[in-house]
Every structure is written in C-alpha cells, then in structure tokens.
Amino acid sequence: MTSTAESPAERLIIEALGIALAALPANARVAIAFSGGVDSSVLLDAAVRVAGASRCLALHVHHGLSANADAWLAHGEAFARERGVEFAAQRVEVSRKPGVSVEAAARDARYRALDALCAAHGVHFLWLAQHADDQAETVLLQLLRGAGLAGLAAMAPEFSPPGAAATRMRPLLHLLRAQIEQYASARALRWIDDESNADTRYARNALRHQVTPALTVHFPGFRDALARTASHAASAQRLLDDLARIDLSTVSRDEGRALSHDALVALDDDRALNLLRYWMRLQGFVSASSARLGDALRQLREVGAGGDGHRLRIDHAGHALRSYRGLVYWEAGDSNDPADEAALIDRETGELAWQGEATWRLPQWRGTFVFEAVDPADPNAADSDDAIPVSVLQRALLSARSRSGGERMRTSDAPGAPRRTLKNLFQERGIPAWKRDVPLLFIGDELLFVPSLGVNRAALPAHAPPTEARVRVIWREDWLIA
Known part of the structure; x- marks a missing residue:
C-alpha cells in the first residue's frame, strides 16, 4: 500500500518506512511502539499509509508514573482506532528503589512489556520511533558517563536481543526531530505531551533543552558527526566481539x-x-x-x-x-550468602497423578521428566539402583518442587546408610551450581528423585516383588529433547 506525500517531510518519512517494509517478509505484520507522543504518532500514521492498517499493531505501555497515564492510554487507543489499527496495552510497575534510575527502570520495563506483547500477538518486528536527535543525545550521554565502545555505539538501526520475540527496528533513525514535527503539522496529528519531558533533572532532558540548542548554533552538523561516531564505535565493538568469541571458544565450559x-x-x-x-x-x-x-x-x-x-x-x-x-x-544471590544453600529460582509446584505417562513436561522448569520402562527381561532390572517400582509412582501425587535447603536423601541400600544433604551430595560429585537448579521429584511428601543424584533409596520399599514393572526416571532439559 502506498500513499501520496505532499510535503518534503512526508516524502522523507514515507520513503524511509517503505524501505524498512521492503526488507521484511511479504505480508509480515509490524508492531509500532506507540506512546502517543509526536514521534510515535508520526510513525504509526505513516506506517498505516505505507503498509496498511491490517499489517500494523499499536502497542502501548502504561508506566503509571504520571497522573495522566490513564488519559494517555485512552488517547492512544482512540488514535489507533481512527486508523483502523489493532491496539494492545500492558501496565508495568517501575522500580522506585533508592539508587535506581527511574529513566533506566522505565526503559527496561517498557522493552520487556513490548516484547511480551509482540510474543502474545505473534508479531516478529517492532518499529521504534527514535530519530537522529535521540541518537545524538544518546551518544552525548554515553560520552559524559565514560561509557565504552558498546555504549558509544548507541542505538542500532536494527537489533535482535537474545531470546526476544521481535526484532527491534528504528526506520526514522536518520531523520531529524524537526522533520518529524513537520510531518505531524502537515497531517494535523494530535498527540500527547509527557510533562516529564520538560523536567531537566533528568539527564536526557537537560541535554535536549540546555545543551543541544547551543550545539546547534555553534556546531550545526553535530548530529551527523555524533551519528558517525556511533557507527565507528559499533564497527569497533563488532571486532571486539569477534575477538571475544574466539577467546570464549577456548575458555567456555x-x-x-x-x-x-x-x-x-x-x-x-x-x-x-x-x-x-x-x-x-x-x-x-x-x-x-x-x-x-x-x-x-x-x-x-x-x-x-x-x-x-x-x-x-x-x-x-x-x-x-x-x-x-x-x-x-x-x-x-549475594556474595555474602553461603553458596548454593537453596534453589536459584523459586518456581511454582507442579503435580501429576501418574498413570503410566511416558513424559511429564514442566515448562516452568524448561524441561521434561521421562519415565522409561525397564526391560523385564533384564535379569538385573529388579536390582538396579535407579529402577522404581510402578506401585511407588502410583501411591500418591507426584510433585515437582524447588529446593528450599536442607533436603536429604539416601543413595545406598547398605545397612545403616545415612541420609545426606543434597548440598553435600552435589559438592561430592562435583555438580556445579547452575546444574543444581533442577526440580526435585516428590511422591506425596517424600523426596523420590533428584536429577544428577538419582533415586532416594529411603522412598522405596525394602522388598518389592521382582516381577513388578519398573521404570527409570530421567530429567531432560528442553534442548536435549529430540
């Protein structure tokens, strides 16, 4: 879909979005990060003209930092509806802890929410409205903070964060704020003004209102110069990353x-x-x-x-x-805490009334318990340390739980063999801490099986019929499942 652009600013923005859209798969939908401010309003309006409303999805994040946040949400929904664009929003909590930058906390919360919304709607491309003035401000901020090359590289035109649902794209990054405002004026757009943007206690606002106007007078080409600096820094950082990958190949375990x-x-x-x-x-x-x-x-x-x-x-x-x-x-955890006293992550308990299932998928643990039948023809099956009689698995609900610290198990049937703490057993077998973050399998309230350690012998009957069916329990992480 194309649209006739009348003003020079319109032509530049329509052309920029046309190039960005042409780089995507045919008919791919695009999510637009839509705050309701002038930049994102221009981006959404132009995206509809270039791609069509059906291919666009407006995503709004409600930070709750302003008394006007609800009104901004309503405005954003109405703006999208006027253009026939699907609208979705998510509320977030922004950390107000002492020593934590509200700007940084809000940014992190916003990107997490946007990625979650993209995943929920099956959209793989997220357009952001940052422009050349934003890029220049970012480079200046990083310079003043003494950032390294990764910081000076500032905002990439396109970026795919590890594990993120959508690729972040900034199709307006080479355009000026003035050009975006000219587009908005030519289209008679309505937008909201975040009152916090005028608060010069925030570093970025201080640069925008007090520093860059002076730079514009004395160094009118500073935006292009800082953009080149960001580009050079990004190139140098790529070389450092290449070197790090070489070193990691020999140092990684x-x-x-x-x-x-x-x-x-x-x-x-x-x-x-x-x-x-x-x-x-x-x-x-x-x-x-x-x-x-x-x-x-x-x-x-x-x-x-x-x-x-x-x-x-x-x-x-x-x-x-x-x-x-x-x-x-x-x-x-904290370095002052004893190492590995409990699970690294507390996940909700899962339960299963086992009726012969071959697998039990636990998405919160990113893995699966596999119940593998022991060959009854195997003469050693009944004596195998890891073989569990079926009657044991069926005598109560199975549950997968996080470690809480202090759990004990017996790994031997030898007379008088003691129950030992999982921590001691893990240490004795040299299991590193990140491999100890596994679900513990309980039968009722009794520990039955621990990945990397095996079956708790204390949970098994002293004498089970040798002909009874048995299974082995195996824990497999997602990446190990074929």
Whole structure:
C-alpha cells in the first residue's frame, strides 16, 4: 500500500518506512511502539499509509508514573482506532528503589512489556520511533558517563536481543526531530505531551533543552558527526566481539554457562575484561562498570583456580561471581550468602497423578521428566539402583518442587546408610551450581528423585516383588529433547 506525500517531510518519512517494509517478509505484520507522543504518532500514521492498517499493531505501555497515564492510554487507543489499527496495552510497575534510575527502570520495563506483547500477538518486528536527535543525545550521554565502545555505539538501526520475540527496528533513525514535527503539522496529528519531558533533572532532558540548542548554533552538523561516531564505535565493538568469541571458544565450559578459571586469568587484562563483558551480555546481564569488572578480574587472579569462591565479593544484577573446582560462574544471590544453600529460582509446584505417562513436561522448569520402562527381561532390572517400582509412582501425587535447603536423601541400600544433604551430595560429585537448579521429584511428601543424584533409596520399599514393572526416571532439559 502506498500513499501520496505532499510535503518534503512526508516524502522523507514515507520513503524511509517503505524501505524498512521492503526488507521484511511479504505480508509480515509490524508492531509500532506507540506512546502517543509526536514521534510515535508520526510513525504509526505513516506506517498505516505505507503498509496498511491490517499489517500494523499499536502497542502501548502504561508506566503509571504520571497522573495522566490513564488519559494517555485512552488517547492512544482512540488514535489507533481512527486508523483502523489493532491496539494492545500492558501496565508495568517501575522500580522506585533508592539508587535506581527511574529513566533506566522505565526503559527496561517498557522493552520487556513490548516484547511480551509482540510474543502474545505473534508479531516478529517492532518499529521504534527514535530519530537522529535521540541518537545524538544518546551518544552525548554515553560520552559524559565514560561509557565504552558498546555504549558509544548507541542505538542500532536494527537489533535482535537474545531470546526476544521481535526484532527491534528504528526506520526514522536518520531523520531529524524537526522533520518529524513537520510531518505531524502537515497531517494535523494530535498527540500527547509527557510533562516529564520538560523536567531537566533528568539527564536526557537537560541535554535536549540546555545543551543541544547551543550545539546547534555553534556546531550545526553535530548530529551527523555524533551519528558517525556511533557507527565507528559499533564497527569497533563488532571486532571486539569477534575477538571475544574466539577467546570464549577456548575458555567456555558447560555450554557457555561457566568459564575455565585458568584459561581466563591466562589472558592479559584487556582481553580478559573484553571476554567478561561479552560473556555477561550472553548471560543476559546489564553491563557492569569498568571498576567492577576490574575488581572481579583482580579477585579471580588472587583466588586462584583451586581457591575458594566464597572469598569473591563481586555482586551484580542479583548474582554473585563464584569460583569452584576450576570454573567461574554466576550464582543467584549475594556474595555474602553461603553458596548454593537453596534453589536459584523459586518456581511454582507442579503435580501429576501418574498413570503410566511416558513424559511429564514442566515448562516452568524448561524441561521434561521421562519415565522409561525397564526391560523385564533384564535379569538385573529388579536390582538396579535407579529402577522404581510402578506401585511407588502410583501411591500418591507426584510433585515437582524447588529446593528450599536442607533436603536429604539416601543413595545406598547398605545397612545403616545415612541420609545426606543434597548440598553435600552435589559438592561430592562435583555438580556445579547452575546444574543444581533442577526440580526435585516428590511422591506425596517424600523426596523420590533428584536429577544428577538419582533415586532416594529411603522412598522405596525394602522388598518389592521382582516381577513388578519398573521404570527409570530421567530429567531432560528442553534442548536435549529430540
């Protein structure tokens, strides 16, 4: 679908969206992040003219930070309805914790909500309304904060976050705020003004209202210059990422969830820090300061590969850096807490009245319990340590639970064999912390099976008929299911 554009600004914006749309699969739907402000209003209006209303989806995030938030939601829904566009919204809670930037918390909450809405509606492309002035402000902010190359690269024209439902695209990134406002005026659009945009206590607003006007007078081409800086930084960062991938191929252990302590500290400081930054991004962590990363590397060098990870005092993004048996990894919790006293994640309990099912899918755990029949012709089947009589599985509800700390099990049938804590058993067998985050299988209120440790012998009858059918329980993570 095309539309005749009358003003120069209209022609530029229609052309930019036409190019962006042509890069997508035929008939693919596009979600537009729609706040109701002038930028997103122009983006939505132009998207309808270029792609047609049926291919557009307007997504609104209600932050609840303003007394006018409900009115903005109503305005956004009406604006989309006037153009025949499907509208969806989601309310979010923005952290107000001391020391947490409201701007950053709102941005993170907004992107999480937008991605969730894209996933719910099956849309794989998200258009954002940032423009050249936004890009220039971002580069300036990052420069003033002393950010590295990743920060100076600012906003990419196109970006696919790991695990995200939609690719983020910024088709207006090379256009000026003035051109967007000219389009809005030519189309007589109505939009809302967020009163917080005038609050110069926020760093971005201070730049917008007090710094960039002066730059415009004395350095009229500063936006293009900063855009080139962002582009150069992005190119340099790609090269650093290539180097980090090379290093990770030799340092990585256990599918990238851990690093070899020896191999990491063998790198010089610059390469080791570059690798740590890249690895943390792969783990989904927000970036850490250079000071914190430098301190982490210093402590890792001091601890040594065989040292005690409890001596590390590096906390970041709700996790603690640990060193255990030659591996470096992140464990949920605080570094002042004892390592691995309980499950890393508390998930809701699942229950099953087992009636011979071959599998029990647990999406909250991203895995499946497999019940594998033991061959009755196998002469050793009845004596197998991991074979469970069917009658045991049927005597009560099965439940999958998180570790709460202190659980015990007996792994031997030897007379007088004690029940031992799961923590001790995991440590004895060298199971790293991230592999201990598994569902515990209970029969009624009794622990029956623990992935990586096996069957709790105390839950089995002392004498079961040798002819009784038996099964083995196996835990398989999603990526292991064929």
